[in-house]
Amino acid sequence: MNPIKTLLAEAPFMVIDGALATELETLGCDLNDALWSARLLAQAPEKIRQVHQAYFEAGADCAITASYQATVPGFMQAGMTAQQARELIQLSVTLAQQARDAVWQPGQTDRPKPLVAASVGPYGAYLADGSEYRGGYDLDRAGLVEFHRERVELLLAAGADLLAVETLPSLEEALAITDLLAEHPGAQAWITFSAKDGEHISDGTPIEECAAALANCPGVAAIGVNCTALAHIESLIAAIKRRCGLPVLVYPNSGEQYDPVTKTWHSAPCDHTVTGPSGLVQGAEHWLAAGASGIGGCCRTTPDDIRALAQWRQSR
Numbered sequence: 001m002n003p004i005k006t007l008l009a010e011a012p013f014m015v016i017d018g019a020l021a022t023e024l025e026t027l028g029c030d031l032n033d034a035l036w037s038a039r040l041l042a043q044a045p046e047k048i049r050q051v052h053q054a055y056f057e058a059g060a061d062c063a064i065t066a067s068y069q070a071t072v073p074g075f076m077q078a079g080m081t082a083q084q085a086r087e088l089i090q091l092s093v094t095l096a097q098q099a100r101d102a103v104w105q106p107g108q109t110d111r112p113k114p115l116v117a118a119s120v121g122p123y124g125a126y127l128a129d130g131s132e133y134r135g136g137y138d139l140d141r142a143g144l145v146e147f148h149r150e151r152v153e154l155l156l157a158a159g160a161d162l163l164a165v166e167t168l169p170s171l172e173e174a175l176a177i178t179d180l181l182a183e184h185p186g187a188q189a190w191i192t193f194s195a196k197d198g199e200h201i202s203d204g205t206p207i208e209e210c211a212a213a214l215a216n217c218p219g220v221a222a223i224g225v226n227c228t229a230l231a232h233i234e235s236l237i238a239a240i241k242r243r244c245g246l247p248v249l250v251y252p253n254s255g256e257q258y259d260p261v262t263k264t265w266h267s268a269p270c271d272h273t274v275t276g277p278s279g280l281v282q283g284a285e286h287w288l289a290a291g292a293s294g295i296g297g298c299c300r301t302t303p304d305d306i307r308a309l310a311q312w313r314q315s316r
Contacts, residue, residue: 002221003115003161003188004247007061008293010112012313016062016251016296017055018306024051026302034128035078038070041088042080045095052099058303059310060296061114063099064164065092068121069128071151086154093118093158117190118160120177122168123147133194133227135169135203144176152180156187163189167227169202171210181219190222190249198235201225207236211244224249227298230283231276237290247293254279254300280305281312 007014021037027047033039040048052063067089075085096116104114123144124132131137139147155163165177174191181187191214193201200206207225214220223246225236230252240248277283284295297305 001188002247004190004221004249004294007112007115008247011061012316013288013292014061014247014249014294015059015306015310015313016249016294017052017060017064018251018297018301018303019254019299020048020051020064020066020068022300022302023054024048027051034069035074036069036125036128037066038068038074038088038092039078041066041070041091041095042075042084045091048092049095049099052096053102054303055306056099056103056114058307059111059313060306061112062117062294062296063096063114064166065096065116065118065155065160067092067151067155068119068166069125071126071147074126086150089151089154090158093155093160097159115161116159117162117164118155118158120148120152120155120163120165120189122166122173124169125167132167132169133196133202135173137170137173141172141176141179144173145179148176148180152177153184156184161188162221163187164192165189166192167194168192169194171201171203171205171213174210174214178214178217178220181217184219187219188221189219190224191220192224192226192249192251195225195228195232195236198232199239207239208243211240211242215244215246220246222247222249222294224251224292224294226251228252229276230254230278233276233283234286234290237287237292241291248291249294249296250287250292251294251296251298251301252280252283253298254305280309284309284312 048066070089072085100114122132233250
């Protein structure tokens with residue numbers, strides 16, 4: 001059963017949470033590390049749970065776990081044992097579940113039961129070299145299947161409602177994920193790509209081609225885009241809807257631009273040829289009209305952004 005469609009039966013659209021790393025930095029955490037926010041699964045798990053709870057309290061219908069950059073090889077390179085790595089990956093799901101249970105109680109009728117979506121970042125996130133924004137990996141589809149297999153199995157076993165396979169730069173990596181989903185009947189995942197403009201994902205593949213390829217794959221609960229500029233979202237949604245009937249999820253960045261080399265954020269350069277909304281609420285009406293079923297935030301968005309989005313939904 002598709003958990004997103006189940007939730008959408010109770011809400012006009014799904015409110016996804018916002019940036020995890022941004023809030024962790026606000027709490028004083030230093031994330032300048034190859035493991036990024038996943039390092040805090042070992043060092044400060046209570047901070048991760050605190051951020052998840054803040055988003056649920058703001059009105060989010062879904063939390064994305066701190067497993068984006070969490071892999072067994074990555075943790076082992078940081079000096080942990082394989083067993084410790086596996087436990088930390090599964091802890092990411094437990095922390096989000098605990099945060100949900102602190103906010104939503106069984107029998108509550110004023111909002112749908114929020115979902116816990118276990119983040120599966122791309123191979124490029126493990127490489128920590130910015131290649132999730134360009135693709136061009138040294139692994140083929142079979143190699144990508146093997147890279148993702150153990151983490152996917154661990155997250156599913158931990159009891160996540162579905163997987164959030166996000167920031168993928170290539171269709172080949174998305175198809176590798178569908179190969180894994182075929183090994184786990186009943187498993188559900190959303191797949192979202194990073195995009196470089198209003199028509200193409202990061203490696204240059206047209207988003208329409210991606211939508212057509214994933215439209216009928218078992219276990220794919222939704223597709224969409226994340227970690228992408230606000231100005232491109234509306235046209236990307238429309239392109240997906242032309243080729244696919246699945247729910248479309250979008251959670252763009254705040255509007256700033258990320259430099260993967262220096263790992264710093266900068267104000268977006270002024271481009272008078274590209275216009276778009278200044279934030280999630282400003283974009284939401286256009287995105288829903290284009291066919292979006294879920295809206296949230298990625299890098300540099302906060303619980304305040306998600307609260308404003310949830311309040312706007314309630315006032316409609």
